[in-house]
Amino acid sequence: MGKQIQLQDAAYILKAGWKLFSRRTSLETLQKDKQYREFIRHNEAAGRNNVSDEGKRVYAVATDEGVLFFSDSGKGMKTRNSYLQHLADSFFNFSKGVETLKLYEMEIPSRQVMELADNSIDKLAKSDLRNAGTQLRKSEFSFTKEKMAGKEMLEGAVCTDKYDLRPDYNNFDRLTKEFNLGISPRNYDVASLLYISENGYAGHVVADYFHPFSYEYEFRDLAEKLDDSIKARQSAPMSLHDFGYAALQMEAKVMARDILQSEFHITDGEFRLSGKANRTSQRTKTPEKCLFQQSKEPEPEKSGCQAAKHVSSVVPQKKEKKQLII
Structure with a gap:
């Protein structure tokens, strides 16, 4: 056989x-x-046509603004991905009011929860159900606070993951990469500046064909000096002198931080205006699963979600080059 x-x-x-x-x-x-x-x-x-609505799984996305529910269907998953894209688009907006994103699953949702599933859709286009995309394209939808439920509706839900939405390169990279989300030109600029502020200048930042770096001119002189420094080091491999490489990279980091503060109000992974952060919070660690309990009072999370770690600074002695992956 x-x-x-x-x-x-x-x-x-x-x-x-x-x-x-x-x-x-x-x-x-x-x-x-x-x-x-x-x-x-x-x-x-x-294929479970004989199962009632109350027996179907529902997914939930919770932020500081409220909770949205999504059905376990192609329509529901595309709607959820559209909401995640909405969060990614506003990731570096100073006026946004969310810092944390939590994903939940409900195996046996109540009828009330089922009725709230996919309520973000105002008018569904059938073409969105037929295409192979992961988001809604032709449908009319919105994610206003009026459509969000309170966190008390999460009773019995299991938290499957948590994302830090504060303006940090690693936070943004994780969210967009894990859900294959689009990146706007503005967000690419901010993410690149955050990367440079932590790791130093990298030539591939400006070489990205799909996301041109708007601040290439500001770093042009530094880039040329760094290139000369690298060539000098390559021509004298036995020399212990770095030919100014470390000092130039420090200058690049400072320049990136200045642009982030002056144009995007971002300092040390926080939104700040006039030297003051518009919110204060501490990094927390991610539990693999956490059961939402309605009866308990909200407590400070001692072991929340795993904070994304910063990549280490560029070290000239290493042969490997860091890659900016977004």
Whole structure:
């Protein structure tokens, strides 16, 4: 008897562009693939036609502004991703009022919660359900506070992840990378400046074809001097002298911090105006799971979500170059 494969497995493998029979597409390997598990789970959810609305899973996204619920369906996931894109677009806005994002799952939501699911959609375009995109494109939707529920509606929900939304490069990089979110030109500029302020100037920042760096001119002289310094070090590999490299990188960091403060009001990972932070908070660590309990009073989180760590500063002695990945 020849090799056999489940129909839904074959559908996933062909969609991913892989060969049907290979080590990569063995059942054991597929079961370790997060996207495969999501694919199977959504197929199973779509086939449960005899299950009442109160038995379907619901996802929730909670911020300081409130809670939005999303159904476990293609429509719900695209709506949730559109909301995450909305948060990414406003990530570096001084006037935004959110610092923390938490994701929840509810296995057995109440009917009231089910009625709130996907209420962000004002008018659904059927083309959004047919296309292969991960967000809503043609539909009309909004994420106003009027559509958000209170956190008391999260009773029984399980917290699956937490994201720090304060203006930090690593926070922004994690959010946009994990959900494959788009990056606006302004956000690319701010993220690049944050990267430079921590790690020093890197040539690939201005070489990004899809996201041109608007502050290339301000760093042009420094970039040329850094290039000369690197060439001098390469021509004298036995020399212990860094030919001014460290001093130039420190100058680049200071310049980036000055631009961040003067034009975007960002200092040390906080929004600040006139030398004062517009909010104060401390970094917390992420629990793998946390059960929301309605009866307990809110307490300061002793072990919240894992704060994104800053990448270490650029060290000229190392051969490897840091890459700005957004």
